[in-house]
Amino acid sequence: MxxxxxxxxxxxxxxxxxxxxxxxxxxxxxxxxxxxxxxxxxxxxxxxxxxTSLERLRALTAVTGAVVSHLSAAVLWGFPLPIAVANHAVVHLTSDPARRAVRYKDVVGHQQSLKPDEIVAGVWVSCTSPLRTWFDLACLLGLDDLVNAGDFLLRRRNPLTTVDALDTFLAGKPGRPGYRRAMRARALMRANTDSPKETELRLLLIRHGLPEPGINVPVFDETGAWIEDPDLSYEREKVAIQYDGAHHASPAQRRSDIFRDENARDAGWRVVVLTQRDLDPIAPGMTPTAVTRVRAALTERGWTPAPVRSPSPSPQRPRSTRAGHPADANGR
Structure with missing residues (x-):
């Protein structure tokens, strides 16, 4: 042949x-x-x-002229996504409203106007910018997952955008689909995180009535020498919180962690080390041990929760036995 x-x-x-x-x-x-x-x-x-997934994206964009967007763009940028939606087999493509939405098997076609700075042309494919990708996720993710993706945008190492750029971007989006949820997420987002678990833990503590902790705030000893940047911390109470993921299991990392935490304790800090088991409630409705352990550490250091104000009683109206005739003191 x-x-x-x-x-x-x-x-x-x-x-x-x-x-x-x-x-x-x-x-x-x-x-x-x-x-x-x-x-x-x-x-x-x-x-x-x-x-590969990238080759499939390249082929689809070649034939459609569309832009990779939404969850597919989030995968390309490396956004942390919940397992339930991180499906590489389904491709999201955005076309201009003047063109028909893409219709292929395992493809979700979107139609929306994208500004030139909302499209990034890569070597292989063109996809939505990090900011535009995050904003599009507001229609697909729950609030906590959207906050997690937003913190990834503003992460401490190699951030994909800045706080000023984020706020400027959102200022031009009122009325667009997903805007309200994006603004709710923006109020909870924080810069300089190192991992999605830091965000998950921070939201967990806040929603259980604990004060908001600082993020990667450096700790120094009495001579001014740097000790560590705990994942989360309360400076006033000197409580440091470390989340140990899977990479902390190696012997070398464990030795480093022990040395780090002992130095912090010697400097007067209370160190709370947490893992995934502490974030998950033992049973539905139970408070995760991460919350109880951090609350105990704060209480030990003198923190007291703000008193809960009871709502003012509403004035009682006189009861009536007949229309227009209030009851007397004996209820008659």
Whole structure:
């Protein structure tokens, strides 16, 4: 059997549409040769190309001209997403309102106007910017998950945006779908976090009536030497909170953690070390141990919760036995 003819240079090592193939002079038979695969309708790619999610995105955008958006863009940017929605098999694509929404199997097509600065052109695909991606997630995620994604935008190392840029962006979105939830999330978002678990823990403590902790605030000893940046902390009470994830299980990391926490204790700090088990309630309706342990540490250091003010009793109206005739002192 004669091997297929060599592809034109501009079509090699990348997906291309059938229309592009015909414009390059390829016959219909050539586009069906065994050295090509069909990642989606109307697109061909060299069979040597790896079958990955990114390749599928590249093929779909090549044939549709749409922009990768919503959950698919969030995956590309690395946003922390709940497992229930982090489905790489389903692709989200956004088209201009003047064009028909994309309709393919396992593709969710959206129509919305995107400003030029809301689109980032990558080497492989074009997708929505980090800010626009986060805003689009407001229609798909619950509040806590949206806050978590927002904290990721403003993370301490390699942030994807700034607080000023975020607020400027939101100032131009009133009335858009998802705006109200985005603004609720914005009120709970904080910059300089290191992990999604820090955000989850912070929200958990606040919603159980504890004061809001500081985030990665450095701790120093009496000589001014740096000791550590606890994940969360209460400076006034000198309570430091560390969340230990899976990477803290290695022997070297454990030794480092012990040394770190002992230095903080020597400097007068109460250190509370938490894991995932402390964040999950033992049974429905029970307070997670993370809350009880932090509350106990704060109380030990002199913190007292603000008194709960009882609502003022509303004035009682005289009871009436007959219309227009109030009852007397004996209820008659």
């Amino acid at each position: 004669r091997p297929p003819s060599e592809l034109p240079l501009q079509l090699r090592n990348q997906p291309f549409t059938v229309a592009e193939a015909r414009a390059a002079g390829l016959s219909r038979r050539r586009t069906r040769a065994r050295d090509l695969v069909n990642p989606c309708h109307g697109v061909r790619a060299p069979a040597t190309t790896q079958d």
